[in-house]
Amino acid sequence: MATAAAVPANASESEELNPFRWIILAGLITAAIMEVLDTTIVNVALPQMAGNLGATLEEIGWVLTGYILSNVVVLPMTAFLTETFGRKNYLTASIIIFVVASFLCGTSTSLTEIVIWRIVQGAGGAALLSTAQATIRQIFPRDQQGMVQAIFILGIIVAPTLGPTLGGWITDNYSWNWCFFINIPIGIVSAFLVSTFLHDPPGKRGREGGIDFVGILLLMVGVGSLQYVLEEGNRNDWFSDPLILRLSVVSGICLAVMLWWELSSRNKHPVVDFRVLKNRQLSASIFLFIALGFGLYGGTFIFPLFTQTILGLTPMDTGLALLPGGIATAVAAIICGKLLNGAKPLVDGRILIVIGISIFTVAMWKLGHLTPQAGEADVRYALIYRGFALGFLFTPINNVAYGVLEPSEAQQASGLINLSRQLGGSFGIAILSTYVTTHAQMHRADLITNLYSTNPELVARQHSVIAGLMAQGMPAVTAARTWYALLEGTLERQASMLSYNDAWIMIMLTFIVVSPAVLLLRAPRPRSGPAPDMH
Numbered sequence: 001m002a003t004a005a006a007v008p009a010n011a012s013e014s015e016e017l018n019p020f021r022w023i024i025l026a027g028l029i030t031a032a033i034m035e036v037l038d039t040t041i042v043n044v045a046l047p048q049m050a051g052n053l054g055a056t057l058e059e060i061g062w063v064l065t066g067y068i069l070s071n072v073v074v075l076p077m078t079a080f081l082t083e084t085f086g087r088k089n090y091l092t093a094s095i096i097i098f099v100v101a102s103f104l105c106g107t108s109t110s111l112t113e114i115v116i117w118r119i120v121q122g123a124g125g126a127a128l129l130s131t132a133q134a135t136i137r138q139i140f141p142r143d144q145q146g147m148v149q150a151i152f153i154l155g156i157i158v159a160p161t162l163g164p165t166l167g168g169w170i171t172d173n174y175s176w177n178w179c180f181f182i183n184i185p186i187g188i189v190s191a192f193l194v195s196t197f198l199h200d201p202p203g204k205r206g207r208e209g210g211i212d213f214v215g216i217l218l219l220m221v222g223v224g225s226l227q228y229v230l231e232e233g234n235r236n237d238w239f240s241d242p243l244i245l246r247l248s249v250v251s252g253i254c255l256a257v258m259l260w261w262e263l264s265s266r267n268k269h270p271v272v273d274f275r276v277l278k279n280r281q282l283s284a285s286i287f288l289f290i291a292l293g294f295g296l297y298g299g300t301f302i303f304p305l306f307t308q309t310i311l312g313l314t315p316m317d318t319g320l321a322l323l324p325g326g327i328a329t330a331v332a333a334i335i336c337g338k339l340l341n342g343a344k345p346l347v348d349g350r351i352l353i354v355i356g357i358s359i360f361t362v363a364m365w366k367l368g369h370l371t372p373q374a375g376e377a378d379v380r381y382a383l384i385y386r387g388f389a390l391g392f393l394f395t396p397i398n399n400v401a402y403g404v405l406e407p408s409e410a411q412q413a414s415g416l417i418n419l420s421r422q423l424g425g426s427f428g429i430a431i432l433s434t435y436v437t438t439h440a441q442m443h444r445a446d447l448i449t450n451l452y453s454t455n456p457e458l459v460a461r462q463h464s465v466i467a468g469l470m471a472q473g474m475p476a477v478t479a480a481r482t483w484y485a486l487l488e489g490t491l492e493r494q495a496s497m498l499s500y501n502d503a504w505i506m507i508m509l510t511f512i513v514v515s516p517a518v519l520l521l522r523a524p525r526p527r528s529g530p531a532p533d534m535h
Contacts, residue, residue, distance in 0.1 A: 020197035021139045025148060027193030028132040031095050033155035034186050035125035038102075038179075039067065040163030040300065045176035052176065055111040065231045066115045068426065070122035072227050073220050075419040078130040079412040080212075080271045091131055092195040097124030099187030106180035126418075129156065134414040135198070137402055143341065145402065150337025150395045157296065157329050157394050165319025215262055215271040222254030226423075230430040234437070273412050282413055284520035285401035286420045288353075291514040292393055293424025294431075295360065295507050299386065301429045302436060306500045307379075310372055310493060321376050325387030332356075332391020340399045349396035349403075350521050356392030357515050359385055364508030368501045372493050400521050432503050439499035447491055462487075 042049070042063060050060040074081075082090050101121035108114035133152060140148050170178045225247040232244065239245045262270040277283050300322075307313040307321060339347040363385035370378060401417060402410060451458060462483055469479035 023193055024139060024198050025136060025151070027190045027197070028091075028128075028136060029152055029155050030186050031091075031098075031128040031190040031194070032132050032152065033159050034183050034190070035098065035128035036156055036159040037163050037166070038121065038125065038183065039064075039071075040159070041167040041170075041179050042176070045167055045171045045179050048171055049114075049176045053109070053111050053114065059111055061231075061235075062111070062115045063118055065228070066119040067122035067125075068231065068422070069224055069227050070119045071126050072419060072422050072426070073224050074123045074126035075130055075422065076219060076223070076272045076415050077216065078127050078415045079134075079273070081127070082131050082134075082411050084211075086200045087131065087135060088195065088198045088200050091127055091135065091198065092191055094124045094127035094131070095187055095191040095194065097121075098128065099184055099191070102180040102183035102187070106177040130415045130418045131411065133418070134411040137410040137414070138201070139198075146340030146395075146399055147337040149398050149402070150333045150340070153394045153398055154330050154333050157333070157390055162319075162323070162326055165323060167319075169319075212262075212267060212269055212271040215258060215267065218254045218258035218261065219271060222251050222258055223419075225251035225254065227426060230423075230426040233430055234433045238434070272415070276409055276412050276416070279404065280520055281404045281522060282401055282416075284517045285397050286416060287517045288393075288397050288514060289401075289417055289420045290424035290427075291510055292390070292397070293421040293426075294428035294510055295364075296390060296421075296428075297425025298428025298432045299504075299507060302432050302500060302503050303383075305436070307376075310497055310500065311374065311376065311379075313376065317376070321379065322383060324380060325383035328384045328387035329391040332388045333395045334391075336392060336395035336399075340396065349400045350518055352392050352396040353400075353518050353521070354515075356389045356396070357511055357518075358389075359392065360389035360511055361508050363389060364504045364511070368504035368508065370497070370501065372497045404522070428507075432506070435506060436496075436499045436503050439502045440495045443498040444491060444495035447495055451487070451491075 046060050046063065049063065050056065053060070078090075084090075085093070098121055101117045101124060104117040105114050105121060108117060133149075136148055136152055137145065167179055170176075170182070229244055229248050229251060233241075236244055239248065258272075259274065261267055262272050262274050277286070303322065304318045307318045313321065336352055339352065340349055363382050366382035366385070367379065398417075401413065453459070465483050465486065466476070466479045469482055470476060474482065
């Protein structure tokens with residue numbers, strides 16, 4: 001694996017920088033925000049969507065599942081598609097596909113119709129992250145990469161936080177259809193900027209050689225089956241469901257065979273070039289990105305459940321509670337971009353990563369020690385710490401991952417990086433949803449052991465509550481029944497609270513376990529001059 005550091009700084013100084021690169025950046029960022037936002041903005045609109053389309057809440061979940069399924073299948077193939085159709089053509093076509101599919105989602109009148117168009121939308125959205133990020137790596141000089149990558153990453157990590165807030169506001173004031181229609185003007189602007197100002201570098205306008213149909217088939221079946229298992233496993237009681245069990249076996253076999261086939265010397269044109277993972281820097285970064293996806297998407301998944309079931313917040317209030325954390329992420333990302341910008345960064349990126357992990361650990365510890373009496377103010381600072389930590393993690397890890405790669409390798413690496421983050425999130429949601437359910441049952445069983453008739457504290461509390469109810473005019477029998485109902489509600493609430501505490505601690509431990517991967521990272525050597533293929 002040739003590292004970027006091995007290339008002389010003046011190897012590409014004769015290449016002319018694209019004078020419209022900042023305009024292209026604006027187009028790519030808006031496209032990325034549009035794509036990431038669509039993974040979360042529809043969450044709060046699902047009940048209204050189900051009612052309008054005549055679907056159950058379980059069936060309408062396929063609006064989310066279909067999108068993510070197609071997205072993770074296409075993500076590893078973005079390098080292949082970019083080489084086949086050209087960077088400009090593929091990006092422009094993907095934005096157009098995403099916009100058209102958004103319009104058709106918004107005008108859908110049945111569950112089948114909207115799920116089909118969400119699958120198309122997810123396929124189009126893959127390039128808006130992977131190819132867009134690789135393009136930024138290719139069109140900007142090396143000494144600007146710290147800042148431009150930080151700006152781009154803002155959209156990726158802030159958009160999921162803002163999605164529930166925006167989705168709740170749209171659903172409350174308009175209808176679920178507008179969660180899709182808002183993509184249309186944004187997508188038109190993005191497609192115009194990309195198609196007008198972005199150009200393919202010379203000699204990069206087509207893919208040479210055959211098409212790896214075997215690899216594509218194995219990838220689609222393997223990753224698609226894995227994603228389905230992660231999305232539907234908890235709902236269908238995991239391996240007790242025959243379909244989940246079969247797809248797990250199919251996924252394991254297909255992915256193992258695909259890995260062998262893609263690395264085989266007989267395969268001259270692999271659809272996914274896993275050889276790029278020989279780079280220790282990239283492999284360690286991908287490992288960290290899986291944990292980041294686990295913490296980012298897993299935390300975004302369980303927090304609304306926690307606030308709405310325990311704290312009694314509305315979806316809109318939940319979104320507003322997440323907002324300060326999103327702002328903290330933006331601030332941290334900009335700070336890291338400033339520190340990492342230039343031919344010689346002011347701070348070693350690995351130091352920023354360690355700081356980020358430390359802050360994230362503190363945030364998870366605080367969230368893991370809340371009580372049912374907690375309010376929005378109690379979680380606010382923990383969420384701000386969490387948001388600040390994410391900014392200190394995504395930007396430096398991203399910078400370190402790309403810092404030793406050639407821009408020609410950036411596309412393949414970008415697909416794997418974004419896939420790892422997405423799969424990390426899917427694993428996080430699947431594991432945490434099961435974890436919360438099982439631990440709530442475990443804590444309930446444990447708490448019940450304290451509810452015996454001779455417990456003096458329980459008896460005193462029972463007499464006090466029943467006396468208070470009777471003082472308000474309630475008959476003795478009704479007051480007794482009300483006491484037991486209140487006791488059951490308190491028991492369920494306390495058990496749920498403890499299970500959410502366990503989930504936050506689990507996320508914290510995940511980060512602690514993967515933190516030694518930082519030791520495998522190396523700081524990129526200082527270089528100047530534009531990166532190769534800058535057009």
